[in-house]
Amino acid sequence: MIIDHPLLGPRDASEFTYLGDASLIHRPEHGAEDAQARFHAYVYLRDNPAGAHRELWFHEQGDRSWLVVTRNTLTHEILNVELARDVAKARGR
Template sequence: MLIPHPLLGMRDSQEFVYLGDARLLDRPDWASPDAPELFYEYAYLRDNPAGLHRELWFHEHGDRSWLVVTRNTVTHEIISAELARKTK
């Protein structure tokens, strides 16, 4: 599978480490009153969607950037890839 790196062009997926759902970027507030419950959900409860999914990938064997890749989990077609720091 090839990942279209926004700075380096097409890269082989073997250069990357898959880290899961891109929602991991939205870490809960540790000071909120329900922080233990929020962190439990953040750490252990994950969706396993069939279809479009935003995923977090780390370019370990390259420029060490973090990417948010939108991918169809059924066909493995990559719709887009962007630097994680630019997403919200």
């Protein structure tokens, strides 16, 4: 599988480490009234979708960047690749 890194171009997936669901970028607010329930869901509950899914990948054998890869879990086709920092900043706006 080839991951088209936004800064480095096409790279083999063996250079990366899969680290789970990309929703983990958005950590719950610790001061919220329902913080305990939100953190329980954040730490323990995961979806296992069939089809397009946003995932975190770490470029361990390269520039050590974090990526959000949108991948079809049925076909392994990569639909989109973004720098995780850009995804996190966009949510903060």
